[in-house]
Amino acid sequence: MSAVIKRDWPHIDEVNAGDKPSGREWEEQGETPVLETALRVLPATLAGPVARLPQAVRETLEEIRIRQDRPLEVVYGGRYGFLAADGKLSVSPFSAYRPTRGDCRQLIDLISNHSLYAMEEQLRRGFITVAGGHRVGIAGRVVLERGTVRHMRDIAGFNMRIAREVRGVADRILPLIWDEDLSSVRHTLVVSPPGAGKTTLVRDMARALSYGRDEGPFQRPALKVGIVDERSELAACVEGVPSFDVGPRTDVYDGVPKAEGMMMMIRAMSPDVIVVDEIGREEDAASIHEAVLSGIRVVATAHGRDWRDVAGKPVLKELIAAGAFSRIVVLERSRRVSGGITVLDGSGRPLVGRPAPAAAGRSP
Numbered sequence: 001m002s003a004v005i006k007r008d009w010p011h012i013d014e015v016n017a018g019d020k021p022s023g024r025e026w027e028e029q030g031e032t033p034v035l036e037t038a039l040r041v042l043p044a045t046l047a048g049p050v051a052r053l054p055q056a057v058r059e060t061l062e063e064i065r066i067r068q069d070r071p072l073e074v075v076y077g078g079r080y081g082f083l084a085a086d087g088k089l090s091v092s093p094f095s096a097y098r099p100t101r102g103d104c105r106q107l108i109d110l111i112s113n114h115s116l117y118a119m120e121e122q123l124r125r126g127f128i129t130v131a132g133g134h135r136v137g138i139a140g141r142v143v144l145e146r147g148t149v150r151h152m153r154d155i156a157g158f159n160m161r162i163a164r165e166v167r168g169v170a171d172r173i174l175p176l177i178w179d180e181d182l183s184s185v186r187h188t189l190v191v192s193p194p195g196a197g198k199t200t201l202v203r204d205m206a207r208a209l210s211y212g213r214d215e216g217p218f219q220r221p222a223l224k225v226g227i228v229d230e231r232s233e234l235a236a237c238v239e240g241v242p243s244f245d246v247g248p249r250t251d252v253y254d255g256v257p258k259a260e261g262m263m264m265m266i267r268a269m270s271p272d273v274i275v276v277d278e279i280g281r282e283e284d285a286a287s288i289h290e291a292v293l294s295g296i297r298v299v300a301t302a303h304g305r306d307w308r309d310v311a312g313k314p315v316l317k318e319l320i321a322a323g324a325f326s327r328i329v330v331l332e333r334s335r336r337v338s339g340g341i342t343v344l345d346g347s348g349r350p351l352v353g354r355p356a357p358a359a360a361g362r363s364p
Contacts, residue, residue: 034164035061037132037243042160043106045085046072049097052087061162062195068104068156071096078195104156111136121255124149125231133163133236133243163233165244169197170204175218176343176351177327183221185209185273185297187324189316191304192331198301199277201331203234203244205299206275210247225250226271228261234277259283266294273297285315288324298324306330307348320346 035058039047042064049072050064063075071082071093081089082096090096099107111128112119122128127137139157143150177188185205192198212222229235229252236243237254246252251269253261258276262284265274274291276284279300291298304310307330311317319325328344343351 034132034162037130038064038134038160038162041107041110041130041134041136043103043110045097045103046099046107049083049085049087050074053083053089054087057081057089063162064158064160066099066104066107066158066160068101069098072099075195101156104158107158108155120151123152126152127231129232129236131236131238131243133165133233135161135163135231135233137161163236163244164200166200166204167207167245168204169201170208173201173329173341173343174205174208174220177329178218178220184223185299186326187292187297188299188327188329189310189319189325190299190301190329190331191307191310192301193305194303196331198331199233201329202275202277202299202301203246206234206250206273207245207247209273210250222247222249223272224270226265226269226274227252228256228258228265228274228276229254230256230258230261231277234275257283259287262287262291266291266296271296273299275299277301278303280313280315282315285319285324288319289322292324300325306332307344311348 035050039051042050046064046066050058050061053061053074057074057076060077061074062077063073065073065075067073073096074081074083074089081091082093083089084095085097088095108116111130116123119128123138127135129135137159138152138155139159140155141153143153174185177186178184179186190198190202206225206227209223210225213219225247227234227246227250229237232254234244235246235250235252235254237252240254242250242252251265251271253264256264258279259281262274262276265271266287274296276298277300279285279288279302288298288300302310302313302316304313304316307328310328311320320328323346326346328346328348330342330344332340332342345351
Protein backbone atom coordinates (compact mmCIF):
# COMPACT_ATOMS: atom_id res chain seq x y z
CA MET A 1 0.00 0.00 0.00
CA SER A 2 1.39 3.40 -0.90
CA ALA A 3 2.21 5.93 1.77
CA VAL A 4 -0.33 8.23 0.14
CA ILE A 5 -3.23 5.96 1.15
CA LYS A 6 -3.68 5.52 4.89
CA ARG A 7 -6.70 4.97 7.09
CA ASP A 8 -6.08 8.23 8.95
CA TRP A 9 -6.03 10.27 5.72
CA PRO A 10 -8.56 10.51 2.86
CA HIS A 11 -8.20 8.16 -0.09
CA ILE A 12 -6.24 9.81 -2.90
CA ASP A 13 -9.43 10.04 -5.00
CA GLU A 14 -11.06 11.99 -2.15
CA VAL A 15 -8.02 14.26 -1.95
CA ASN A 16 -8.15 14.95 -5.69
CA ALA A 17 -11.85 15.78 -5.41
CA GLY A 18 -11.20 18.62 -2.96
CA ASP A 19 -11.53 22.33 -3.66
CA LYS A 20 -8.64 23.72 -5.65
CA PRO A 21 -7.86 26.85 -7.64
CA SER A 22 -7.13 26.64 -11.35
CA GLY A 23 -4.35 28.21 -13.37
CA ARG A 24 -2.59 31.00 -11.46
CA GLU A 25 -5.66 32.00 -9.43
CA TRP A 26 -3.49 32.16 -6.34
CA GLU A 27 -2.09 35.44 -7.68
CA GLU A 28 -5.56 37.02 -7.90
CA GLN A 29 -7.51 35.45 -5.05
CA GLY A 30 -4.63 35.13 -2.64
CA GLU A 31 -3.05 31.89 -1.47
CA THR A 32 -2.11 31.22 2.15
CA PRO A 33 0.87 33.49 2.97
CA VAL A 34 3.14 30.50 3.57
CA LEU A 35 2.51 28.89 0.22
CA GLU A 36 2.36 32.16 -1.68
CA THR A 37 5.99 32.95 -0.88
CA ALA A 38 6.99 29.49 -2.13
CA LEU A 39 4.96 29.77 -5.33
CA ARG A 40 6.56 33.09 -6.20
CA VAL A 41 9.99 31.50 -6.66
CA LEU A 42 8.67 28.70 -8.87
CA PRO A 43 8.35 28.93 -12.66
CA ALA A 44 4.73 29.10 -13.84
CA THR A 45 4.93 25.53 -15.15
CA LEU A 46 5.64 24.33 -11.59
CA ALA A 47 3.67 26.88 -9.58
CA GLY A 48 0.50 26.07 -11.53
CA PRO A 49 0.28 22.37 -10.60
CA VAL A 50 1.13 23.12 -6.96
CA ALA A 51 -1.49 25.88 -6.77
CA ARG A 52 -4.09 23.46 -8.20
CA LEU A 53 -3.57 20.96 -5.39
CA PRO A 54 -6.60 20.40 -3.17
CA GLN A 55 -6.75 22.61 -0.10
CA ALA A 56 -6.19 19.69 2.28
CA VAL A 57 -2.86 18.99 0.59
CA ARG A 58 -1.80 22.63 0.27
CA GLU A 59 -2.36 23.18 3.99
CA THR A 60 -0.07 20.28 4.95
CA LEU A 61 2.47 20.59 2.15
CA GLU A 62 5.98 19.79 3.39
CA GLU A 63 8.18 19.39 0.31
CA ILE A 64 8.12 20.07 -3.42
CA ARG A 65 10.65 17.77 -5.12
CA ILE A 66 11.71 18.78 -8.63
CA ARG A 67 13.94 16.55 -10.77
CA GLN A 68 14.73 17.36 -14.39
CA ASP A 69 12.90 15.06 -16.85
CA ARG A 70 11.46 13.04 -13.96
CA PRO A 71 8.07 13.10 -12.22
CA LEU A 72 7.17 16.13 -10.09
CA GLU A 73 6.66 14.99 -6.50
CA VAL A 74 5.14 16.53 -3.39
CA VAL A 75 5.28 15.42 0.25
CA TYR A 76 2.37 16.38 2.49
CA GLY A 77 1.30 15.27 5.96
CA GLY A 78 3.99 12.58 5.95
CA ARG A 79 2.80 11.15 2.63
CA TYR A 80 3.92 11.56 -0.95
CA GLY A 81 2.33 11.74 -4.37
CA PHE A 82 3.29 12.49 -7.95
CA LEU A 83 1.76 15.65 -9.34
CA ALA A 84 0.19 16.10 -12.78
CA ALA A 85 -0.07 19.44 -14.57
CA ASP A 86 -3.75 19.70 -13.62
CA GLY A 87 -2.94 19.34 -9.90
CA LYS A 88 -4.05 15.74 -9.54
CA LEU A 89 -2.04 13.41 -7.31
CA SER A 90 -1.21 9.82 -8.12
CA VAL A 91 0.76 6.98 -6.59
CA SER A 92 1.98 6.28 -10.12
CA PRO A 93 4.74 8.46 -11.59
CA PHE A 94 3.70 7.92 -15.21
CA SER A 95 1.03 10.63 -15.49
CA ALA A 96 3.00 13.26 -13.54
CA TYR A 97 4.40 16.47 -14.98
CA ARG A 98 8.11 16.17 -15.79
CA PRO A 99 10.08 19.39 -15.26
CA THR A 100 12.18 20.35 -18.27
CA ARG A 101 15.71 21.69 -18.43
CA GLY A 102 14.18 25.10 -19.07
CA ASP A 103 12.07 24.79 -15.92
CA CYS A 104 15.16 23.97 -13.88
CA ARG A 105 17.18 26.82 -15.32
CA GLN A 106 14.37 29.27 -14.61
CA LEU A 107 14.04 27.91 -11.08
CA ILE A 108 17.76 28.44 -10.44
CA ASP A 109 17.41 32.00 -11.71
CA LEU A 110 14.45 32.70 -9.42
CA ILE A 111 15.81 31.17 -6.21
CA SER A 112 19.16 32.92 -6.70
CA ASN A 113 17.43 36.26 -7.35
CA HIS A 114 19.03 36.34 -10.81
CA SER A 115 22.56 36.21 -9.39
CA LEU A 116 23.89 32.69 -8.97
CA TYR A 117 27.36 34.05 -8.25
CA ALA A 118 26.08 35.88 -5.17
CA MET A 119 24.74 32.56 -3.84
CA GLU A 120 28.04 30.70 -4.24
CA GLU A 121 28.52 30.18 -0.51
CA GLN A 122 25.02 28.76 -0.09
CA LEU A 123 25.53 26.54 -3.13
CA ARG A 124 28.61 25.05 -1.46
CA ARG A 125 26.41 24.12 1.49
CA GLY A 126 23.93 22.42 -0.84
CA PHE A 127 20.90 24.67 -0.36
CA ILE A 128 19.55 28.18 -0.84
CA THR A 129 17.11 29.76 1.62
CA VAL A 130 14.52 31.96 -0.10
CA ALA A 131 12.10 34.60 1.17
CA GLY A 132 9.63 33.05 3.57
CA GLY A 133 12.25 30.77 5.10
CA HIS A 134 11.77 27.98 2.59
CA ARG A 135 14.97 25.98 2.10
CA VAL A 136 15.69 24.74 -1.41
CA GLY A 137 18.09 21.82 -1.43
CA ILE A 138 19.96 21.33 -4.69
CA ALA A 139 21.55 18.31 -6.34
CA GLY A 140 23.92 18.08 -9.27
CA ARG A 141 27.58 17.69 -10.09
CA VAL A 142 29.78 18.66 -7.15
CA VAL A 143 33.16 20.20 -8.00
CA LEU A 144 35.87 19.61 -5.40
CA GLU A 145 39.06 21.53 -4.75
CA ARG A 146 41.62 20.03 -2.36
CA GLY A 147 38.98 17.77 -0.91
CA THR A 148 36.43 20.47 -0.17
CA VAL A 149 33.36 21.57 -2.11
CA ARG A 150 34.18 24.46 -4.43
CA HIS A 151 30.87 24.81 -6.22
CA MET A 152 28.06 22.90 -7.89
CA ARG A 153 27.21 22.65 -11.57
CA ASP A 154 24.73 20.79 -13.80
CA ILE A 155 22.05 21.33 -11.17
CA ALA A 156 19.09 19.11 -11.99
CA GLY A 157 17.42 18.31 -8.66
CA PHE A 158 15.67 20.49 -6.09
CA ASN A 159 13.85 19.92 -2.82
CA MET A 160 11.87 22.90 -1.53
CA ARG A 161 11.06 22.41 2.15
CA ILE A 162 8.06 24.53 3.10
CA ALA A 163 8.63 26.63 6.23
CA ARG A 164 5.58 27.33 8.38
CA GLU A 165 5.07 29.79 11.22
CA VAL A 166 2.64 28.35 13.76
CA ARG A 167 1.96 30.90 16.47
CA GLY A 168 1.04 29.40 19.83
CA VAL A 169 2.43 25.93 19.19
CA ALA A 170 4.81 26.37 22.16
CA ASP A 171 2.13 27.51 24.63
CA ARG A 172 1.59 24.15 26.32
CA ILE A 173 5.29 23.32 26.37
CA LEU A 174 6.60 26.47 28.05
CA PRO A 175 5.14 25.82 31.53
CA LEU A 176 6.92 22.46 31.61
CA ILE A 177 10.31 23.94 30.73
CA TRP A 178 10.04 27.11 32.82
CA ASP A 179 12.27 27.73 35.85
CA GLU A 180 10.12 29.63 38.36
CA ASP A 181 13.03 30.30 40.72
CA LEU A 182 15.05 32.15 38.07
CA SER A 183 12.10 33.42 35.99
CA SER A 184 13.61 31.98 32.84
CA VAL A 185 13.42 28.98 30.57
CA ARG A 186 15.41 25.88 31.49
CA HIS A 187 18.19 24.57 29.28
CA THR A 188 16.12 22.60 26.77
CA LEU A 189 16.89 20.16 23.96
CA VAL A 190 14.15 19.53 21.38
CA VAL A 191 14.50 16.16 19.65
CA SER A 192 12.71 14.81 16.59
CA PRO A 193 13.25 13.07 13.27
CA PRO A 194 13.36 15.35 10.20
CA GLY A 195 10.06 16.97 9.32
CA ALA A 196 8.37 16.49 12.70
CA GLY A 197 8.28 20.21 13.57
CA LYS A 198 11.21 20.96 15.86
CA THR A 199 12.22 24.11 13.96
CA THR A 200 8.62 25.36 14.02
CA LEU A 201 8.43 24.68 17.77
CA VAL A 202 11.66 26.44 18.77
CA ARG A 203 10.85 29.40 16.52
CA ASP A 204 7.61 29.85 18.46
CA MET A 205 9.47 29.35 21.75
CA ALA A 206 11.77 32.23 20.78
CA ARG A 207 8.79 34.42 19.93
CA ALA A 208 6.91 33.62 23.14
CA LEU A 209 9.96 34.12 25.36
CA SER A 210 10.75 37.45 23.66
CA TYR A 211 7.22 38.81 24.10
CA GLY A 212 6.69 37.49 27.62
CA ARG A 213 3.20 37.68 29.10
CA ASP A 214 1.92 40.23 31.62
CA GLU A 215 -1.70 39.06 31.88
CA GLY A 216 -3.73 35.89 31.90
CA PRO A 217 -2.37 32.44 32.81
CA PHE A 218 1.36 31.72 33.03
CA GLN A 219 2.60 35.29 33.30
CA ARG A 220 6.32 35.67 32.65
CA PRO A 221 8.85 38.41 31.90
CA ALA A 222 9.98 39.20 28.38
CA LEU A 223 13.51 37.88 27.83
CA LYS A 224 16.33 38.93 25.53
CA VAL A 225 16.59 36.16 22.93
CA GLY A 226 19.50 35.50 20.58
CA ILE A 227 18.89 33.27 17.55
CA VAL A 228 21.85 31.66 15.80
CA ASP A 229 20.38 30.81 12.41
CA GLU A 230 22.99 29.00 10.34
CA ARG A 231 20.54 27.83 7.67
CA SER A 232 18.31 30.93 7.72
CA GLU A 233 15.31 28.80 8.68
CA LEU A 234 14.42 29.98 12.19
CA ALA A 235 14.05 33.69 11.46
CA ALA A 236 14.23 33.55 7.63
CA CYS A 237 16.04 36.89 7.42
CA VAL A 238 15.87 38.88 4.20
CA GLU A 239 18.55 41.60 4.10
CA GLY A 240 19.01 41.14 7.84
CA VAL A 241 15.32 41.49 8.79
CA PRO A 242 13.41 38.40 10.03
CA SER A 243 10.54 37.23 7.82
CA PHE A 244 8.94 35.45 10.77
CA ASP A 245 7.75 37.04 14.00
CA VAL A 246 10.51 36.02 16.43
CA GLY A 247 9.64 38.64 19.04
CA PRO A 248 10.46 42.27 19.87
CA ARG A 249 13.51 41.48 22.07
CA THR A 250 15.17 39.05 19.67
CA ASP A 251 18.48 39.47 17.82
CA VAL A 252 19.53 37.19 14.97
CA TYR A 253 22.87 36.09 13.58
CA ASP A 254 22.01 34.83 10.12
CA GLY A 255 24.07 32.38 8.04
CA VAL A 256 26.85 31.92 10.60
CA PRO A 257 28.13 28.49 11.75
CA LYS A 258 26.40 27.55 15.00
CA ALA A 259 29.46 27.32 17.26
CA GLU A 260 30.93 30.61 16.09
CA GLY A 261 27.53 32.32 16.17
CA MET A 262 26.88 31.26 19.77
CA MET A 263 30.24 32.68 20.86
CA MET A 264 29.54 35.94 19.03
CA MET A 265 26.13 36.14 20.70
CA ILE A 266 27.66 35.56 24.15
CA ARG A 267 30.33 38.22 23.68
CA ALA A 268 28.35 40.89 21.86
CA MET A 269 24.60 40.73 22.49
CA SER A 270 24.19 39.66 26.17
CA PRO A 271 21.12 37.46 25.60
CA ASP A 272 19.13 35.80 28.35
CA VAL A 273 18.45 32.85 26.02
CA ILE A 274 20.23 31.48 22.95
CA VAL A 275 18.14 29.52 20.45
CA VAL A 276 20.01 27.31 17.97
CA ASP A 277 18.89 24.65 15.51
CA GLU A 278 20.33 21.17 14.84
CA ILE A 279 23.37 20.85 17.06
CA GLY A 280 25.61 17.80 16.90
CA ARG A 281 29.28 18.71 16.45
CA GLU A 282 31.98 18.94 19.08
CA GLU A 283 32.40 22.66 18.51
CA ASP A 284 28.66 23.12 19.12
CA ALA A 285 28.99 21.39 22.48
CA ALA A 286 31.91 23.61 23.47
CA SER A 287 29.92 26.77 22.74
CA ILE A 288 26.88 25.44 24.63
CA HIS A 289 29.09 24.77 27.67
CA GLU A 290 30.39 28.33 27.40
CA ALA A 291 26.86 29.72 27.29
CA VAL A 292 25.83 27.67 30.34
CA LEU A 293 28.89 28.87 32.27
CA SER A 294 28.01 32.45 31.29
CA GLY A 295 24.54 32.11 32.82
CA ILE A 296 22.76 32.12 29.46
CA ARG A 297 19.94 29.65 28.92
CA VAL A 298 20.09 27.47 25.80
CA VAL A 299 17.23 26.10 23.71
CA ALA A 300 18.57 23.78 21.00
CA THR A 301 17.32 21.12 18.61
CA ALA A 302 18.84 17.85 17.43
CA HIS A 303 17.91 15.09 15.03
CA GLY A 304 16.84 11.86 16.71
CA ARG A 305 14.05 9.31 16.85
CA ASP A 306 13.71 9.45 20.61
CA TRP A 307 15.56 9.89 23.92
CA ARG A 308 17.62 6.74 23.54
CA ASP A 309 18.71 7.71 20.05
CA VAL A 310 20.12 11.10 21.05
CA ALA A 311 21.58 9.73 24.29
CA GLY A 312 23.64 7.33 22.19
CA LYS A 313 25.20 10.00 19.95
CA PRO A 314 28.68 10.94 21.23
CA VAL A 315 28.37 14.74 21.34
CA LEU A 316 24.79 14.79 22.64
CA LYS A 317 25.57 12.00 25.10
CA GLU A 318 28.38 14.10 26.58
CA LEU A 319 26.13 17.18 26.88
CA ILE A 320 23.36 15.19 28.55
CA ALA A 321 25.79 13.45 30.92
CA ALA A 322 27.23 16.83 31.90
CA GLY A 323 23.76 18.09 32.78
CA ALA A 324 23.73 20.73 30.06
CA PHE A 325 20.00 20.16 29.50
CA SER A 326 17.44 19.83 32.27
CA ARG A 327 14.53 19.35 29.86
CA ILE A 328 14.26 17.13 26.77
CA VAL A 329 11.26 17.66 24.48
CA VAL A 330 10.66 14.72 22.13
CA LEU A 331 8.46 15.18 19.06
CA GLU A 332 7.12 12.04 17.45
CA ARG A 333 6.92 11.77 13.70
CA SER A 334 3.37 10.72 12.92
CA ARG A 335 1.42 9.88 9.79
CA ARG A 336 -1.17 12.28 11.07
CA VAL A 337 -0.94 16.02 10.63
CA SER A 338 0.51 16.41 14.13
CA GLY A 339 2.31 13.86 16.23
CA GLY A 340 2.75 13.53 19.99
CA ILE A 341 5.02 15.50 22.29
CA THR A 342 6.71 14.14 25.41
CA VAL A 343 8.68 16.25 27.90
CA LEU A 344 11.46 14.55 29.91
CA ASP A 345 13.77 15.75 32.63
CA GLY A 346 17.53 15.82 32.07
CA SER A 347 17.92 12.15 32.93
CA GLY A 348 15.22 10.99 30.54
CA ARG A 349 12.34 10.53 32.99
CA PRO A 350 8.95 11.70 31.69
CA LEU A 351 7.33 14.62 33.46
CA VAL A 352 3.72 14.32 34.54
CA GLY A 353 1.41 14.95 31.62
CA ARG A 354 1.74 14.61 27.88
CA PRO A 355 1.11 18.00 26.28
CA ALA A 356 -0.43 18.37 22.88
CA PRO A 357 0.37 21.24 20.51
CA ALA A 358 -1.64 24.35 21.37
CA ALA A 359 -3.89 26.00 18.85
CA ALA A 360 -2.31 28.74 16.80
CA GLY A 361 -2.86 32.39 17.64
CA ARG A 362 -3.21 32.07 21.40
CA SER A 363 -0.13 34.09 22.25
CA PRO A 364 0.80 37.66 21.42
